[in-house]
Amino acid sequence: MPKIITIARQFGSGGREVGRRLAEKLGYAYYDNEIINELMKSTSYSKEYIEEVSEKDPVPLFPIRYGSTLNPSPDPGVSMAIEVLSAQAKIIREMALKSDCVIIGRAADYLLRDLKPYRIFVYASDESRLARTLAREQGGKTEKQLKKDMKAVDKKRRKYYRFVTGKDWDNWENYDLCLNTSNADIKSLVDWLAHLFA
Amino acid sequence: MPKIITIARQFGSGGREVGRRLAEKLGYAYYDNEIINELMKSTSYSKEYIEEVSEKDPVPLFPIRYGSTLNPSPDPGVSMAIEVLSAQAKIIREMALKSDCVIIGRAADYLLRDLKPYRIFVYASDESRLARTLAREQGGKTEKQLKKDMKAVDKKRRKYYRFVTGKDWDNWENYDLCLNTSNADIKSLVDWLAHLFA
Numbered sequence: 001m002p003k004i005i006t007i008a009r010q011f012g013s014g015g016r017e018v019g020r021r022l023a024e025k026l027g028y029a030y031y032d033n034e035i036i037n038e039l040m041k042s043t044s045y046s047k048e049y050i051e052e053v054s055e056k057d058p059v060p061l062f063p064i065r066y067g068s069t070l071n072p073s074p075d076p077g078v079s080m081a082i083e084v085l086s087a088q089a090k091i092i093r094e095m096a097l098k099s100d101c102v103i104i105g106r107a108a109d110y111l112l113r114d115l116k117p118y119r120i121f122v123y124a125s126d127e128s129r130l131a132r133t134l135a136r137e138q139g140g141k142t143e144k145q146l147k148k149d150m151k152a153v154d155k156k157r158r159k160y161y162r163f164v165t166g167k168d169w170d171n172w173e174n175y176d177l178c179l180n181t182s183n184a185d186i187k188s189l190v191d192w193l194a195h196l197f198a
Numbered sequence: 199m200p201k202i203i204t205i206a207r208q209f210g211s212g213g214r215e216v217g218r219r220l221a222e223k224l225g226y227a228y229y230d231n232e233i234i235n236e237l238m239k240s241t242s243y244s245k246e247y248i249e250e251v252s253e254k255d256p257v258p259l260f261p262i263r264y265g266s267t268l269n270p271s272p273d274p275g276v277s278m279a280i281e282v283l284s285a286q287a288k289i290i291r292e293m294a295l296k297s298d299c300v301i302i303g304r305a306a307d308y309l310l311r312d313l314k315p316y317r318i319f320v321y322a323s324d325e326s327r328l329a330r331t332l333a334r335e336q337g338g339k340t341e342k343q344l345k346k347d348m349k350a351v352d353k354k355r356r357k358y359y360r361f362v363t364g365k366d367w368d369n370w371e372n373y374d375l376c377l378n379t380s381n382a383d384i385k386s387l388v389d390w391l392a393h394l395f396a
Contacts, residue, residue, distance in 0.1 A: 116381075123370060172321060178376035183314075195393045 003028070003100040003197060004117035006109040008161075008169065011153040012129030012146075014181045015122030019102045021190040026197055029101040031092070038091045043084055053084045055106045056156035085164065105157070109174060110165040118197070121175040126150070128182040201226070201298040201395060202315035204307040206359075206367065209351040210327030210344075212379045213320030217300045219388040224395055227299040229290070236289045241282055251282045253304045254354035283362065303355065307372060308363040316395070319373040324348070326380040 005022065009015020016032065023030035039050050089111050095101060096112050103112075109119040124132070126147075133146050141149070154170075161169035172178050179189065203220065207213020214230065221228035237248050287309050293299060294310050301310075307317040322330070324345075331344050339347070352368075359367035370376050377387065 125371065172370055172376050172378065173323065176378045176381070178370050180370065180374045183374070192394050196390050 001115065002097065004096050004108075004112055004115055005102045005120065005197070006112065006117045007102060007104050007120045007122060008107075008109060008157075008175070009105070009122040010124060010129060010170075011150045011157075012133040013122045013124040014132055014186050015120075016104055017186050018120070018122050018179070018181070018190055018193070019104050021187065022193055023102040025190060025194045026100070026102075029095070029099050030104075031095050031101060032104040035088060035091055035095070035103075035106065038095075039084065039088055042091065043087050045080070045084060049080075050084055053081050054088050055160055056153070107161050107164040110161075110167070119175045119177070120193075121170075121172065121178045123170075123178060123180055124182045125180075199313065200295065202294050202306075202310055202313055203300045203318065203395070204310065204315045205300060205302050205318045205320060206305075206307060206355075206373065207303065207320040208322060208327060208368075209348045209355075210331040211320045211322040212330055212384050213318075214302055215384050216318070216320050216377070216379070216388055216391070217302050219385065220391055221300040223388060223392045224298070224300075227293070227297050228302075229293050229299055230302040233286060233289055233293070233301075233304065236293075237282065237286055240289065241285050243278070243282060247278075248282055251279050252286050253358055254351070305359050305362040308359075308365070317373045317375070318391075319368075319370065319376045321368075321376065321378055323378075323380040 005019075005028070007015050007019040007022075009018070019032070020030055022028070036047065036050055036054060039045075039054060040047055043050065045053075088106065092103060092106065092108050092111055096103065096108070096115060096117075103117075109117055129150060130143065130146060133150065134143065137146065158169040161167065165174075167174055179193075181189065203217075203226070205213050205217040205220075207216070217230070218228055220226070234245065234248055234252060237243075237252060238245055241248065243251075286304065290301060290304065290306050290309055294301065294306070294313060294315075301315075307315055327348060328341065328344060331348065332341065335344065356367040359365065363372075365372055377391075379387065
């Protein structure tokens with residue numbers, strides 16, 4: 001059975017970098033936006049819609065009346081989202097079964113739970129995340145805007161995780177290892193992490 | 199400056215074993231009940247009282263009226279507890295400055311924050327913790343009693359941590375690394391962990 005590492009991460013924590021470097025070091029496949037590209041091939045929706053649904057906001061059109069007994073008919077927004085999420089779950093499983101891999105986000109830890117992935121959560125202090133995103137932005141956005149983004153993106157990830165898994169995204173019970181990158185050099189951290197899979 | 203590793207842990211998670219093995223492997227000093235013994239030498243209180251105050255329940259006699267403006271005089275229960283906790287903080291610092299070490303519990307992560315300890319939290323699922331304590335008990339207590347103990351001990355650790363640090367004990371923001379031992383072999387886990395301090 002292939003070795004699977006899933007990485008959930010707070011916005012700006014460097015979790016994606018942890019995943020990319022770890023995959024590189026171990027010679028594992030790395031899946032992040034690759035999942036979006038595959039989804040675009042297998043469904044008829046726009047890239048924008050897929051990106052929104054596939055990890056961020058599972059039901060951007062989620063209507064308040066959904067679930068009401070007075071309106072039992074399925075909502076087209078929800079049906080569309082479920083179609084994309086089902087396609088995504090199928091693609092993630094196909095990718096995971098192909099070879100050893102690192103998968104970023106998308107509740108892959110839960111979707112692949114029968115395959116016993118090693119589940120990592122990467123987090124950091126607000127200050128550290130802000131500093132990291134500011135450096136990445138290189139002046140494109142103000143600090144205030146980035147703080148807002150940070151909150152909004154994590155809120156969507158939390159909502160997505162809850163929708164797909166029924167559980168809390170930022171609860172350590174769902175992970176094998178939770179890593180604080182606040183005072184860490186990610187390269188050294190990954191050199192050490194890699195020993196776990198050697 | 200000595201390398202300091204602090205280990206906070208849920209009851210039954212095997213955190214103490216992680217600490218003991220890690221200290222052994224790295225050749226670091228290991229401090230757990232050693233702290234109680236030193237406290238007994240430096241204060242006049244009973245072992246039972248010190249054990250209760252030193253990590254579990256900082257103010258077992260904490261009266262409801264404490265802090266009320268109508269009763270501004272210090273409560274003897276609180277003064278005694280503060281005396282023990284101050285002595286403990288002093289001992290922990292002396293121990294930490296002596297050599298590289300692993301310290302179990304007692305909010306050492308916070309007490310030594312200026313010395314930049316590496317802060318680990320060890321946790322596990324309820325089932326896993328129950329199985330571990332049942333094995334350790336070897337039939338001495340019923341499952342029901344152990345479940346009760348598990349809750350009660352963690353509640354006291356939470357209360358102690360909050361009293362000493364003003365923060366939440368089971369919040370990953372206070373730690374550099376959080377380890378789930380539910381599906382893990384502790385010996386292998388420690389072999390890997392040790393690489394981080396090599």
